[in-house]
Amino acid sequence: MGNIVAISTAMGNGGISIIRMSGDDVLNIASRVFSHPKIDVKNFEPRKMYLGTFHYENVYDKCMCVYFKAPYSYTGEDVIEFQCHGGITISNLIYESLIKSGCTPATKGEFSKIAFLNGKLTLDEAEGVVDMINAESESEIRAGYDLTLGKLKSDVEDMQNGLTTTLAKIEVALDYPEEDLEKETYIDIKNALLPVKEKIEKILSTADTGRLIKDGVKILIFGKTNAGKSSLLNALLGYDRAIVTDIEGTTRDTLEETYIYKGYKFVLIDSAGIRKSDNLVETIGIEKSIDGLKYADIVLFVVDTSIPLDDNDYDIMSRLNVKNTVLIANKSDLKQVVDVDKLGFDTIIKISSKTGEGVDNLKEKLYDMAKFGSINNGSIIITNARHRDALKDALDLINNALDAIDNVKELDLVTMDIKDAWLRLGDITGNSDNENIINEIFSKFCVGK
Numbered sequence: 001m002g003n004i005v006a007i008s009t010a011m012g013n014g015g016i017s018i019i020r021m022s023g024d025d026v027l028n029i030a031s032r033v034f035s036h037p038k039i040d041v042k043n044f045e046p047r048k049m050y051l052g053t054f055h056y057e058n059v060y061d062k063c064m065c066v067y068f069k070a071p072y073s074y075t076g077e078d079v080i081e082f083q084c085h086g087g088i089t090i091s092n093l094i095y096e097s098l099i100k101s102g103c104t105p106a107t108k109g110e111f112s113k114i115a116f117l118n119g120k121l122t123l124d125e126a127e128g129v130v131d132m133i134n135a136e137s138e139s140e141i142r143a144g145y146d147l148t149l150g151k152l153k154s155d156v157e158d159m160q161n162g163l164t165t166t167l168a169k170i171e172v173a174l175d176y177p178e179e180d181l182e183k184e185t186y187i188d189i190k191n192a193l194l195p196v197k198e199k200i201e202k203i204l205s206t207a208d209t210g211r212l213i214k215d216g217v218k219i220l221i222f223g224k225t226n227a228g229k230s231s232l233l234n235a236l237l238g239y240d241r242a243i244v245t246d247i248e249g250t251t252r253d254t255l256e257e258t259y260i261y262k263g264y265k266f267v268l269i270d271s272a273g274i275r276k277s278d279n280l281v282e283t284i285g286i287e288k289s290i291d292g293l294k295y296a297d298i299v300l301f302v303v304d305t306s307i308p309l310d311d312n313d314y315d316i317m318s319r320l321n322v323k324n325t326v327l328i329a330n331k332s333d334l335k336q337v338v339d340v341d342k343l344g345f346d347t348i349i350k351i352s353s354k355t356g357e358g359v360d361n362l363k364e365k366l367y368d369m370a371k372f373g374s375i376n377n378g379s380i381i382i383t384n385a386r387h388r389d390a391l392k393d394a395l396d397l398i399n400n401a402l403d404a405i406d407n408v409k410e411l412d413l414v415t416m417d418i419k420d421a422w423l424r425l426g427d428i429t430g431n432s433d434n435e436n437i438i439n440e441i442f443s444k445f446c447v448g449k
């Protein structure tokens, strides 16, 4: 194995930058470019910071150096990290000096890939690291952190063990082919399989919430022109993002913006107001708004309650699914002429996008509708589509096996499904030798991680 190097901190000027090397020879490489006043680098105590001088040709910096001795490092190999003064130029010069000293540039996620190959972390744990780095909300950080703790890994290992036990029972049954297999044998095998099925179902039941955590709750702001949709977007965001005017047709394209509430991500989609229009651009915008109804988790139907409803409002209402719609009775600061209680919506919130009245109430309502309040802290939530798909496939295979058992089919068929389910679960942690999955995952990492 060679020695790799990367700047692990983000590119920019800051207090410090961390440059990291991993490989068999990194201690020797460091000893040629780093000097401590008293101790030779080769005698550095592992996991201890030393203040010294980095020097290579004309490159100098007073910086820190720390040595992690294999296997007690992130990668499982010898690792050296320099904490130099944070600046694009100085960190690049040190990085290039290390390349001239014998290191090769690390590819994306290479440190983590080596860690995986050395058994230091599983694929799902590595994905947890990426999720934490890319997180936009506290809930994403929590979900990523749970992965890094190995919570999903240990569930997967339990389920794989359950399948192995089932396979062992089948083996025993097949060892006595001369005896007719009794019904009890089938029941015994089924009983070994059912707990695995239940566990997968329980974990999968968190996937919808997990998607909302990862992608954010998609909220479409819908209604006729001038109802106050863009004003509502601005009021929810707390700053003026969208253009607001009293000219109809101001918002022509959909506009997406995110806000965080109680640690969860909500994605607002402001759309072109629905009305009959001769303008091509506006018409395309209106079609996009209507299309958005299909993808929205929640729709905010904004009504201007200071003027009577018209055909546009009724046309809009006919398109809405009342279940995921909140009726926003906007412009509550003006004289009210619409009786919103008669429109057939369960959830009605009075708002003044102008004064901010009702906005906090609406945020709380949206949080309730996403059911984040009922999340059981401490249990794993599936936020990663790759994990969800593997669990779904494994569940299908186990259901096939259970069907075969119920119909007293050949046990060989049952064995095949169970083995495939075992492998599919193994794709989650990387315990299935599926090289494509492994390469794809690490290519999503940043360089230096």
Ligand SMILES: Nc1nc2c(ncn2[C@@H]2O[C@H](COP(=O)(O)OP(=O)(O)O)[C@@H](O)[C@H]2O)c(=O)[nH]1
Pocket (backbone or CB within 6 Å): 223, 224, 225, 226, 227, 228, 229, 230, 231, 232, 243, 244, 245, 246, 247, 248, 249, 250, 251, 273, 330, 331, 332, 333, 334, 351, 352, 353, 354, 355
């Ligand atoms: N008084 C009052 N005016 C509002 C309120 N919300 C929006 N407006 C006004 O209504 C007009 C249309 O607002 P806008 O947000 O552009 O509506 P949109 O076409 O639905 O996006 C603008 O003149 C806003 O200032 C509100 O709650 N109260």
Ligand SMILES: [Mg+2]
Pocket (backbone or CB within 6 Å): 229, 230, 231, 243, 250, 251, 271, 273
């Ligand atoms: Mg608008």
